Structures are given as C-alpha cells and as structure tokens.
Amino acid sequence: MEIKKVAYENFRNIAEAEVAFTPGTNVLWGNNAQGKTNILEGIYFFARGKSFRASSDRETVRFGEQCARAELTFRRAASARETVLEAYIPASGKKKLLRSGAPLSGVSEMIGDFTAVLFCPEHLSLVSGSPAGRRSFLDIASAQLSGVYVGELRRFMRALDQRNALIRSCRQGGVYVSDAEWEALAAVMAPSAAYIAGARREYVGRLSGFVAEHFERMTSGNEIPEISYKTQVLPDEDEGAAPVSEMAARIERLLCENTEREIAAGTTLYGVHRDDLVIKLNGREAKSYASQGQTRSLSLAMKLAEGEIAGESGGEYPVFLLDDVLSELDSERRTYILGALRDRQIIVTSCEPELYSGRETANLINMVISDFEGNRGEVMNRVETLCKKYPLYE
Ligand code: ATP
Ligand code: MG
Numbered sequence: 001m002e003i004k005k006v007a008y009e010n011f012r013n014i015a016e017a018e019v020a021f022t023p024g025t026n027v028l029w030g031n032n033a034q035g036k037t038n039i040l041e042g043i044y045f046f047a048r049g050k051s052f053r054a055s056s057d058r059e060t061v062r063f064g065e066q067c068a069r070a071e072l073t074f075r076r077a078a079s080a081r082e083t084v085l086e087a088y089i090p091a092s093g094k095k096k097l098l099r100s101g102a103p104l105s106g107v108s109e110m111i112g113d114f115t116a117v118l119f120c121p122e123h124l125s126l127v128s129g130s131p132a133g134r135r136s137f138l139d140i141a142s143a144q145l146s147g148v149y150v151g152e153l154r155r156f157m158r159a160l161d162q163r164n165a166l167i168r169s170c171r172q173g174g175v176y177v178s179d180a181e182w183e184a185l186a187a188v189m190a191p192s193a194a195y196i197a198g199a200r201r202e203y204v205g206r207l208s209g210f211v212a213e214h215f216e217r218m219t220s221g222n223e224i225p226e227i228s229y230k231t232q233v234l235p236d237e238d239e240g241a242a243p244v245s246e247m248a249a250r251i252e253r254l255l256c257e258n259t260e261r262e263i264a265a266g267t268t269l270y271g272v273h274r275d276d277l278v279i280k281l282n283g284r285e286a287k288s289y290a291s292q293g294q295t296r297s298l299s300l301a302m303k304l305a306e307g308e309i310a311g312e313s314g315g316e317y318p319v320f321l322l323d324d325v326l327s328e329l330d331s332e333r334r335t336y337i338l339g340a341l342r343d344r345q346i347i348v349t350s351c352e353p354e355l356y357s358g359r360e361t362a363n364l365i366n367m368v369i370s371d372f373e374g375n376r377g378e379v380m381n382r383v384e385t386l387c388k389k390y391p392l393y394e
Helices: 036-048 121-125 131-145 147-172 179-219 244-257 259-265 292-314 331-340
Strands: 002-011 014-020 025-029 067-075 082-090 096-099 116-119 225-230 276-281 319-323 346-350 361-373 379-391
Touching: 002 036, 014 036, 025 036, 036 067, 036 082, 036 116, 036 131, 036 319, 036 346, 116 292, 121 131, 121 292, 131 147, 131 179, 131 276, 131 292, 147 179, 147 259, 179 225, 179 244, 179 292, 179 331, 225 292, 244 259, 276 292, 292 331
Parallel strands: 014 379, 025 346, 025 361, 116 319, 319 346
Antiparallel strands: 002 014, 002 067, 067 082, 082 096, 225 276, 361 379
C-alpha cells in the first residue's frame, strides 16, 4: 500500500493543502499546532471510516466553514492503477464518500480499500491501560480487515444502547418490560456478539504469535509473552474452539436469565462490550507484574503485530502512521521500530526531524501554515510543504 498524495479543503485548521508522499519514510515536521496530526487524521479517516480523535466527524470541519473535504490517492502494490478516495464532511448532515468519483453507499463499502496502522503515544499504554483501550485496539484492527465486522459491531452497540436505556427506565420505576421484549433484544444482540467474539478470538490467536516474535527481537530477553482473549461468550480457555452458534446461544441465555441483576446494576452485564485481552509475560499478567519498559515494549509489539496481520490478510503491508510516537521512545526501541518498518511506507510527525536516524533517506516535509487572501478577500491559510529527499544522516 502506498499513499501518493493527500489533499484537504477546510479540514481542521487547513484551508487548503496538498501533500505528496514517497515510498519509505516520510517525516512531516514542523512547530506545534501547524496541523501535522490533522494530516494523519485525514489519512486514517479513509482506513477507519471515521476520525480517530473526534467524537463526531463534524469536528473536522474548519471553524466557520460548511464542509470539509479530504482526498487520498493511493496505489496497491499489485496494481499500477491509482485509487482516489474522497470524503465530504458537512457541518450538518451525512458525510459523502466517493471512490474514483463514484459515490459509495457508506463506510463499510470503503473499508478494506486502504489500510493503515496508526501509532500514537496513547498506544504505548495499551498493555497497562483500561480494557476499553484494548477492546478499541481489537475493534479498529478487526474492522479494517472486514466490513462485516463493522456492521456486526454497530448492530451490537446499537442494541446495547437500547437495552441499557430500558434497564435505566426499569430501574427508575414506572416502566414495565415484558419477557418477550427482553428476549427480542437478546435475539438481536446474541448473533452479533458471537460473530464479534469469534472474529476477535481468531485475531488474538494471530496477534499472540507476532507479538512474541517482535518482543523477543526488541528485548533480546528471555521472557515469553502470551496474549489470550477473555470473554463471557467463551468462559474457559479450553472452550476456545466453541462454534459461533454455541456462543450465540450462550450469550442469549445469559442476557435472558439475568435481567433482574442487570436492572439492579443499572447496566448490561453480559456481552462483548466487557471483553478484554489477557497479556502475560512468562505466565504472569503483565498489567500487574511487568516493568514499565516491558509493558511499553509489549504495546509496541502489539502495534507492529497489527501491521503484520493486516499485511498477511490484505496481501500487502498497510501504511504506518506514527504520530509523535518516536520522540516518546528511547533510542533502542526507536531503532527497532524503524528497522522493523524498513521496507514499509511510513509517515511520521515530529517537531524534531533529527530524531529519525536509522534510515538512509527520508522525504522531509516541512509543515508551515501561511496566510493568503481567498477569493472572497478573506484571510485563509495554506500548508506549505517543502519536500526534500535527502539522507537524514551522512
Ligand atoms: P503538535 O506538534 O502540538 O502535536 P500539530 O501540528 O500536530 O501540533 P494539530 O493537532 O494537527 O497540530 O492541530 C493544529 C491546529 O488545528 C490546532 O491549533 C487546533 O486548535 C486546530 N484545529 C483543530 N480543529 C480545528 C477546526 N475544526 N477548525 C480550525 N482549527 C482547528
Ligand atoms: Mg500533533
């Protein structure tokens, strides 16, 4: 996967910009608040179908404007042809997506076209952080592999919201919900939950192997990491091979048999929204026992493994987007990451381009926002990108 260029209009702080990338390492550098992360946000939008840092895509519309536009031109390794994905994100109303000029029905039609792995400083606490962070890691990675996963997750989360609203109403009193209504909701949630659990289980199986390889090389240590998937849908590890239909029956039963408890708790207690990853080092849970450096290395290995799996599934490696992450790392880990991604296209943002040693050449893109006068006489800004390809260190 290779990005050729991106173009933006009224996207975040960028009135207009066009940035060209080269294969290998691209370093998007500049002062704070120039819009470096905004450029990555726009690229990753096409991999994920939504912004990675906005609660609503609407936030990406430049203040005072009606509509943001982002355009990504990329090429798959096996194809000489370039594909152009476009997104129009209005300040109110539905976003519009196009592939090479033709409208797409929605996000799930676009998913899988372009793949990327995003790496930001928050990901360094993947192992030590909350289960929600690890679920989100699993969901984002799995969603890029399959539009079906996106649909099932959306169906499950929508039904979960409805169910939680019902539970809250019951708890406050005055609302009667019949068994048939609870059963109908459980019947919607269970098959989706089972699909999600099955996909996550398979993903974690692949993840564990790649993480072990990266961790071993990164630390040259004796510790062996092991990652497993923990879900109520599959209560015991030795039931790991349970078929999806069995998992669906189990989650449906759990939901139907525990409504009283759930009303008392004020929330849905059973389902894939409570899943987690169990990450161990030499048999001990990393969250509780591993050192800071070890949990960091494990988190890095998980992100690198995400790229390996995307590469294995899609037949080619995704683009790696590293937002400010290398400046958070010591030189040993930085060197490892750059070495591991040697043959990939990577786009890194940084205030300190000199950090990117270890690469023979890099496309250095200096991001400077400058003012200019728009058609209506208004002051607008444009990203100046001064691209240079030269050795970082001679
Ligand atoms: P840093 O090096 O600090 O991470 P950056 O270059 O990554 O900086 P961005 O996070 O991309 O900077 O943000 C650039 C600017 O965009 C910020 O000043 C922010 O306030 C501004 N911004 C964010 N959303 C909008 C919006 N919808 N309209 C206009 N400006 C916005
Ligand atoms: Mg930034």
